[in-house]
Amino acid sequence: MSLPLSLSLYRAATTALEPFAPLLLERRAKAGKEDRARLNERLGRPTTPRPAGPLVWLHGASVGESLSILPLVERLRTERPDVGVLVTSGTVTSAALLGRRLPTGAIHQFLPVDTPGGARRFLDHWRPDLAVFVESELWPNLLLTAKDRGVRLALVSAKLSDKSYRAWQARPFAAGRLFGGFDLILAQDGRAADRLTSLGGTVAGEADLKFGSAPLPVDAAALASLRVRLGDRPLLLAASTHPGEDELILAAWRALPDRPRLVIAPRHVERGPAIAEAARATGAGVALRSAAPDDPAEVIVADTLGELGLWCRLANLTLVAGSLVPGIGGHNP
Structure with missing residues (x-):
């Protein structure tokens, strides 16, 4: 044919x-x-x-x-x-x-x-x-x-x-x-x-x-350890972010009266260093998860693979990104 x-x-x-x-x-x-x-x-x-x-x-x-x-x-x-x-x-x-x-x-x-x-x-x-x-x-x-x-x-x-x-x-x-x-x-x-x-x-x-799909997997030992290190401060997770969204999230986070700890988990982990630089430019204390996994900074850039289940369990509130800038279309939670 x-x-x-x-x-x-x-x-x-x-x-x-x-x-x-x-x-x-x-x-x-x-x-x-x-x-x-x-x-x-x-x-x-x-x-x-x-x-x-x-x-x-x-x-x-x-x-x-x-x-x-x-x-x-x-x-x-x-x-x-x-x-x-x-x-x-x-x-x-x-x-x-x-x-x-x-x-x-x-x-x-x-x-x-x-x-x-x-x-x-x-x-x-x-x-x-x-x-x-x-x-x-x-x-x-x-x-x-x-x-x-x-x-x-x-x-x-x-x-x-x-x-x-x-x-x-x-x-x-x-x-x-x-x-x-x-x-x-x-x-x-x-x-x-x-x-x-x-x-x-x-x-x-x-x-x-x-x-x-089953719930995202998590390392139980890592979860218990992070709960202790992060303490009682509320945690906001921004998951699957794209270029242009991180700056919007950081600006909104800085405007909060009682800022929670912020974890940004980019859709593509290779963007981690650039996101960390953007966060430092706001004056925040920043940790890159791949370089400083034990640092309980107020902004943590989760640039590692396979740990989203960990952050989802630690977060008090999760924003699933992909809809803050045009041309992406959003992501399923």
């Missing part, structure tokens, strides 16, 4: 740009946005052997999506140990988190960039029987190549932002080809179901994996 014009142009463009992918990835690695030791995975050259037998591939774009599929991965490993489980993600932070929390036997790899060659190499190696995509990250070359090879496709916790929905509406034939290719679609809510249906998808029901 021939591709719609927009998908044909996309495939041609990604084919032409594929030789430049290593250079782009190297530049991203220098900026801390890629794991240099694992760049081959991003080019569709896996670094781990495929396990024998059937294989389920699950993809979550970043930390939130990756966390949401962990219960599903754990259940698969428990109930179907004969089935291999491959989990892909696209960010350094999600890779670090999955490296610590995936159950024994589950494999993590970075998703390859969406070029025809990368998609072919990835699928040649892993040969999944089922591919499960979470929320809304759709890569045409990977999806179309997988579909052509007979891989069963599922889209779960599916949603579309206003911007994405308008973009797909402008390309109805491409939307119909991609969304119509899924064997199963479970939408996050009724609004998402209506949008996906209008674009050519067949929605079987509603389900949001994030509601099935």
